[in-house]
Amino acid sequence: MNVTDRRAVRTAARTLVAPAALAVLAITVPQAAAHTELDTASPGAGATLAGLPPRVTLSFSDAMAQKYSKLAVTGPDGAPAAEGGPQVEGRTVSIPLDTSSPAGRYTVGYRVVSADGHPVSGSYTFTVKEADSPSPSPRAAESADVPARQPESEQAGGESSDAGGTMLLAAGVLAVAVAAAGRFVSRRRRAGRGH
Known part of the structure; x- marks a missing residue:
């Protein structure tokens, strides 16, 4: 050369x-x-509550698209506990609940798409105690505002x-x-x- x-x-x-x-x-x-994340959930993952709240609210790091937001709450009997569909306001997605649903473990499942097109999905559980049960420990009450973690398998899949x-x-x-x-x-x- x-x-x-x-x-x-x-x-x-x-x-x-x-x-x-x-x-x-x-x-x-x-x-x-640009990855969108779940910032907070109310009630939070692992929370123990005295009664079912009127709604589940999830807040994300980016604005969500109403058209592609799916949020479901399943009661301890496997039946849906929601009354109506998810509602999106900017970075927040919420769904109203039937407060007469029974005590037990509830599962929150979500799959949303942010305004920039990034999908986020995951699930977590919280518990509603019986009316005559003793009050939850302070640690359980604190966890009511702890963000729900997205399952690592779904994070890894998207990334x-x-x-x-x-x-x-x-x-x-x-x-x-x-x-x-x-x-x-x-x-x-x-x-x-x-x-």
Whole structure:
């Protein structure tokens, strides 16, 4: 390889590969920072309550889309405990409950899509005690405002699909840059032989 070919390779690398790498970074960094999360839930995960509250309210880190917000509360007998559908107000999704539902363990399940299109899903439980049960411990009462955690399997699934798409895009951009650099070098070689 002569000096002209080496210069051509370096020039191609500077003009094609570096901008391609910067483009990949520009695409992947905002996606990594854009994940929507459940901030708070009322009642919270693991809470023990004296009675069923009038509604379940979930607050997220981003605004939600009404059209794609699903929220369900299932009672201890497996029957729905909600009265009506979910209501969205900005970052908050809530659903009214039938306060005459029996005591026991309730399951809250949600699948929502933020305004930027990112889906978030998960579930948690809370307990409504019998009317003649002793009052809950202070620790259980404190947990009423603890945010519900999204199941790790669902978090990993959403993040891996985002990462997979990003990696596929990065590989495509890199392949195009390498092909362009190779074409540039071969043209330079042909031009050098023609002289």
